[in-house]
Amino acid sequence: MFDIVIVGTGISGAILAERFAQDKKVLLIERRQNIGGNCYDEIDGNGILIHKYGPHLFHTDDAEIWQYLSKFTEWQTYQHKVLAMIDGQAVPIPFNFNTLYKVFPKNLAERLEIALLKNFEYGKKIPILELKNSFDADLQFLADFVYEKIFLHYTEKQWNLTPDKIDGAVTARVPVSISRDDRYFSDKFQAVPKRGYTAMIQKIISQKNIKLMLNTDFREIATLRDGKIYLFDSEFNGKIIYTGMLDELFNYKFGALEYRSVDMKFETVDAENFQAAATVNYPNNYEFTRITEFKHIHPAKSARTTILKEYPQNYYIGKNEPYYPIFTDAAKFAHEKYLNELKNFPQIKAVGRLAEYRYFDMDDAVKRALEIYAELKN
Amino acid sequence: MFDIVIVGTGISGAILAERFAQDKKVLLIERRQNIGGNCYDEIDGNGILIHKYGPHLFHTDDAEIWQYLSKFTEWQTYQHKVLAMIDGQAVPIPFNFNTLYKVFPKNLAERLEIALLKNFEYGKKIPILELKNSFDADLQFLADFVYEKIFLHYTEKQWNLTPDKIDGAVTARVPVSISRDDRYFSDKFQAVPKRGYTAMIQKIISQKNIKLMLNTDFREIATLRDGKIYLFDSEFNGKIIYTGMLDELFNYKFGALEYRSVDMKFETVDAENFQAAATVNYPNNYEFTRITEFKHIHPAKSARTTILKEYPQNYYIGKNEPYYPIFTDAAKFAHEKYLNELKNFPQIKAVGRLAEYRYFDMDDAVKRALEIYAELKN
Numbered sequence: 148m149f150d151i152v153i154v155g156t157g158i159s160g161a162i163l164a165e166r167f168a169q170d171k172k173v174l175l176i177e178r179r180q181n182i183g184g185n186c187y188d189e190i191d192g193n194g195i196l197i198h199k200y201g202p203h204l205f206h207t208d209d210a211e212i213w214q215y216l217s218k219f220t221e222w223q224t225y226q227h228k229v230l231a232m233i234d235g236q237a238v239p240i241p242f243n244f245n246t247l248y249k250v251f252p253k254n255l256a257e258r259l260e261i262a263l264l265k266n267f268e269y270g271k272k273i274p275i276l277e278l279k280n281s282f283d284a285d286l287q288f289l290a291d292f293v294y295e296k297i298f299l300h301y302t303e304k305q306w307n308l309t310p311d312k313i314d315g316a317v318t319a320r321v322p323v324s325i326s327r328d329d330r331y332f333s334d335k336f337q338a339v340p341k342r343g344y345t346a347m348i349q350k351i352i353s354q355k356n357i358k359l360m361l362n363t364d365f366r367e368i369a370t371l372r373d374g375k376i377y378l379f380d381s382e383f384n385g386k387i388i389y390t391g392m393l394d395e396l397f398n399y400k401f402g403a404l405e406y407r408s409v410d411m412k413f414e415t416v417d418a419e420n421f422q423a424a425a426t427v428n429y430p431n432n433y434e435f436t437r438i439t440e441f442k443h444i445h446p447a448k449s450a451r452t453t454i455l456k457e458y459p460q461n462y463y464i465g466k467n468e469p470y471y472p473i474f475t476d477a478a479k480f481a482h483e484k485y486l487n488e489l490k491n492f493p494q495i496k497a498v499g500r501l502a503e504y505r506y507f508d509m510d511d512a513v514k515r516a517l518e519i520y521a522e523l524k525n
Numbered sequence: 526m527f528d529i530v531i532v533g534t535g536i537s538g539a540i541l542a543e544r545f546a547q548d549k550k551v552l553l554i555e556r557r558q559n560i561g562g563n564c565y566d567e568i569d570g571n572g573i574l575i576h577k578y579g580p581h582l583f584h585t586d587d588a589e590i591w592q593y594l595s596k597f598t599e600w601q602t603y604q605h606k607v608l609a610m611i612d613g614q615a616v617p618i619p620f621n622f623n624t625l626y627k628v629f630p631k632n633l634a635e636r637l638e639i640a641l642l643k644n645f646e647y648g649k650k651i652p653i654l655e656l657k658n659s660f661d662a663d664l665q666f667l668a669d670f671v672y673e674k675i676f677l678h679y680t681e682k683q684w685n686l687t688p689d690k691i692d693g694a695v696t697a698r699v700p701v702s703i704s705r706d707d708r709y710f711s712d713k714f715q716a717v718p719k720r721g722y723t724a725m726i727q728k729i730i731s732q733k734n735i736k737l738m739l740n741t742d743f744r745e746i747a748t749l750r751d752g753k754i755y756l757f758d759s760e761f762n763g764k765i766i767y768t769g770m771l772d773e774l775f776n777y778k779f780g781a782l783e784y785r786s787v788d789m790k791f792e793t794v795d796a797e798n799f800q801a802a803a804t805v806n807y808p809n810n811y812e813f814t815r816i817t818e819f820k821h822i823h824p825a826k827s828a829r830t831t832i833l834k835e836y837p838q839n840y841y842i843g844k845n846e847p848y849y850p851i852f853t854d855a856a857k858f859a860h861e862k863y864l865n866e867l868k869n870f871p872q873i874k875a876v877g878r879l880a881e882y883r884y885f886d887m888d889d890a891v892k893r894a895l896e897i898y899a900e901l902k903n
Contacts (some may be wrong), residue, residue, distance in 0.1 A: 148757055180731050190568050194826070353558050361737040368526070379526055379757040448572070448826060
C-alpha cells in the first residue's frame, strides 16, 4: 500500500515526501493539526500573516536551493534588519558604523571610526575578541561595550545562564561590522514565501502519491518490535523517514534530550505600526528577548498591528515546544545512544532539526533533505 | 486500530467524526488537499475571505443546531440580501414592495400595491401562481412580470433548459413578498462563521481521537469485496460513514448520477467596492447567473475587492464539481440501485448531500448528521 512513511511535515519531511512521491507511494504523517512544522504561519485576526513559532526569514547563498523552492512559491523580497534597544534607543545590529553614530556622541564615534578603519578592512565583520586583543584602548572599550550592551544580558535571558557560565568561544564570535550594512544576513537570496511558509509547504506536498495524515503520532499507527516495524498492525517493509525527536521515539529510555523553549506571546496593538523594524532585541530590559512586528515581513493593510514577544523558558516534555538544543554532555551522550539504538531498525532514517538534535537554518534543512534523498532514492 | 472510518470532511463527515470521537477511534479521510467539502473558504490575495465553491450563507430556525455549531465558532451576524438586475437596475428579491417602487413608475406601483394589499395578508409570501389565478388583471400582469424578468431566463441559464421544459410546479412557488423585507432568508439565526467555514470545521474535527488523512480517495485505502471491507489490506469490521457519491463508490456500474455544475470564476476588481449587495442576480443578461462580492459577507479592509461570477455548466465526472442534482428518472432509478447495492455492505452508511443524492441546506446537513449519530451510536 505504501512504499515509504515520512514522519513530520516541516521542511525536511515535506521535501523528502515530494522527492519520493515522484515514483513511490508516500504516507506522510503529522502530529499537529496543521502542516509546516515550526515554519507554520497563518493570517491572524488582524489580517496579518504571522509566524506561529517565531520569525522565519529565509536566506541562502545556494542558487540550487533557491531554485528548488521557487518551484513551489513566489517570493516576497525581504532583507531582514534587526535593531537592539540600547540605552533607550533602537539601533542597528550587527553593530556597524550606523550604530556607532547612533550610540555615541559625535567625537567619540569619529575616534572609534578612525581606529576601526585603521585596523580592519572595510566590509569585513570583526569578532569582538579581535578588538579586545588589539593594543588600541578605544577598540578594547568598543569590544567591552558591544559585549555588555548587546550580547551579555541577551544571552543570559535566552539561555537562563549566569554571566560566568556563558561560553567564551561564542562570545568571541559576536561581530562588529566595518560597514554601513544594517542587514542581519548577507546572503544573495533573502525572501519570504509570498503567501507564507504553510502555503509553500502545502504546495510541496500536494502530490498525488502523498497521503497526508494529520493529528497522528507515529506511535499511534506504528509499533517498533525486535527490529521490525508494524504499520496499521501489519509488518511494514518500506523505508521510514523520521523527523521527530529520537528520545520520544524510544520512550526516553536513555534520558531526555535537552532543549530551550520560548513562550511566544502574540499581542495586537491598536495602531498602524509599532516599531521601526521587523525585530527589535531587548538585551537589557524586560523578560522577553525580542519583539517581532510581522507587518514588516509580510506587508499588510490593517489599522492594527500584530507583535510577538518571545519569553525564553525551560522546556518541559509535552508542555511546550523544543526550540534550541542545549548541548550538555549528558544530552550529547544520550543522542549518541539513540542513534545507536536506531541501528536496530535499519529501515528508519533520522533526518532534520529534531531527529539529528542540532540547529538548522531553513536553507540547510532543504539542502540536507535533498542530500538524504539522493542517498536513499535507490 | 480504528473503530470507524468516515469518508469526507464536509459538514456531514466532520460532525459525525466529532460525535463518534467522543469514545471511538475515527479515521477521517478526505480526497482533497483541504477539509471542509464545498464549504471550503480561504483568505485570498486581496485579504478577503472567499467561498471557493460559491457563497454559503448559514441560516436556521433551529436553536439546537445553532448552539451545537456555536461550540466551534464565533459568528459574524449577516442577513443575506440579493438584488436582481432588472431593466438595468439592481432591485431587491424576493420581489417585495421596495422592488415594486424601484421597478415601476409611481402610479403603477401604487395601483399594484393597493391590489396586493386588498387580496393578501401583510407579511406573507405569495407564490406567483396565486397572483396569476386571481381575477385582478393588475396582479396577473405582476405575476407575468416576475416570472419573465426574475425567474424564467435565470432558470434557463441555471439548468440549460428551454422555457417549455421548465417545471410548472417550481415556477408556481416563486414568491412575491407582501412586505418591505428585502432579506433572502427569514430564519431566526443568520450568520457566517467569523473566521470562515474551514476554521469552524477545523475546530469541529480537532479531537484527539480523529486521525485526518488528506489527498486520499476511499478506494485508495479500502477495497469492497464479497460484502466485506478491507482497510490497509486487512479486513475491517467497524462502521463506515460514506459522504461521497455512490456511483463512484461502485464504479458507475448502474450508470452516473446526473448533476449540474458551475464554473466559479473569481476576479479582482481594483476598487474598494463593486456592487451594493453580496449577491446580484443577472437573470436576463450575460452567461453567468450571478455575481457575489465577498466583502459584503466577511467585512475586510482592502483597496481591492473580489467578485465571483458563476457560469452554469454541464457536469463531467472527474473534470468539474457536482453541485446540483438533476433528478431525471434515470438518475433517480440509478440512485435506488446503488442504495440497494449498499445493502450488501451493512457496515457502510451513506450520509449527506452527495451520498443521499439530494440538495441539503447547511443546517439540514447538520441536523441530518446529528440524527444519524443518534441512530448509529450504539
